[in-house]
Amino acid sequence: MTAKRDGCVLCETSGGRLVFEAPQFRVIHAEEAGFPAFYRVIWQSHAAEFSDLSSAERAVCMEAVAIVEQCLRAHVSPAKINLAALGNMVAHLHWHVIARFDWDTRFPAPVWATAQRDRDAGREAGVAAALPAAEAAMIAALSKRTS
């Protein structure tokens, strides 16, 4: 079920702290400085582009993205959720699911833009403190979906 490609970092490593794993996808927490609630939904098989998946696989993938998004909305109350599948550096399908806050270093610009303010360690810690509950909700909802 999971076709691997030699030399692909997302075929050979988890890509971050594993939160949930299903046969077709996994959810990881990414360590991205200044963005405490940054998750990725990574397709298990090596696929470069979203349209390399079948329609049914795309639905599985995006329902996982939606669940991660919903749990972040419920538990960390972001100003906005940002979703992206870029893959210019690592062409193995992974969806960034990022909770954005009006006090984060780039808001309202994308996280890949130049910083426009300093980090707020106190607020970042507040978000981080809510992640265990957010992740418990993700695991519960994703388990129900994939069982």
Added chain:
Amino acid sequence: MTAKRDGCVLCETSGGRLVFEAPQFRVIHAEEAGFPAFYRVIWQSHAAEFSDLSSAERAVCMEAVAIVEQCLRAHVSPAKINLAALGNMVAHLHWHVIARFDWDTRFPAPVWATAQRDRDAGREAGVAAALPAAEAAMIAALSKRTS
């Protein structure tokens, strides 16, 4: 079917050159300097977040995104497709579908990062010349889906 919000630019304007319109979404070509094959799939009703849509609506939305992606892959042979729903500035669900090339001003960084090389007018024109055929393919595939 299409709930509008006063003052929302994507409720009140097309948001770009209209390529295709269905009851639930529209596809536009965006004028973004240096990125000739930059499209957006815009949800017709005002919804801020992807997870504000129902599961069935998300499937409709993402199959439209996949069709735009497939037609760009077939007609402009990009190095990579980039997909993103950010909405920090305009919180009305819209998916960026961007054909990226190894010669574009930001590659392999996201289009929102700092430019790392000059524009290549000749290559941009070559991509632009392929867009009518790409858009005809989008219209044909999207019409079949939504008829």
